[in-house]
Amino acid sequence: MLEQTVEVIKTAPDGIWVRAVEPSGCGTCGGQGCSSRRIAELFQRKPRLFLVDCDLSLAPGDRAVVGIADGSVLKSALRAYGVPLGLMLAGALLAQVVQPGDGPALIGMLLGGMVGWLVARGGRTVRPVVLRRENQPPFHLMKG
Incomplete structure (x- = not known):
């Protein structure tokens, strides 16, 4: 502790x-x-x-x-940084699968980042x- x-x-x-x-x-x-x-x-x-x-x-x-x-600091850091980053990458990759190009990847990254930010803010x-x-x-x- x-x-x-x-x-x-x-x-x-x-x-x-x-x-x-x-x-x-x-x-x-x-x-x-x-x-x-x-x-x-x-x-x-x-x-x-x-x-x-x-x-x-x-x-x-x-x-x-x-x-x-012990461990609660790591869990909080992963929720605050890891979840948004992971969803940003997932959004960019998913957008690349649907429509190749930099523009869709950027849009997917931004959408994934916004969803990740909302998920990270939620919860106790x-x-x-x-x-x-x-x-x-x-x-x-x-x-x-």
């Missing part, structure tokens, strides 16, 4: 919205901010939020560990689930 530490952003009736918590560094430089981390920060996009299933009572600001089943995707709360430190420092 693939696991990731997340921070709860908000709750919803069908789950919770979370944002992935990135580690401070790879550990080689002791978190001091090596050049490769600084370069990566230049190209960093705005953090994305994800809806995950949750059976625990969590509030915004809590940290938890979410997991997704497997959402990650909250596995456990992140281990809290035994003491809590307070300002003041």
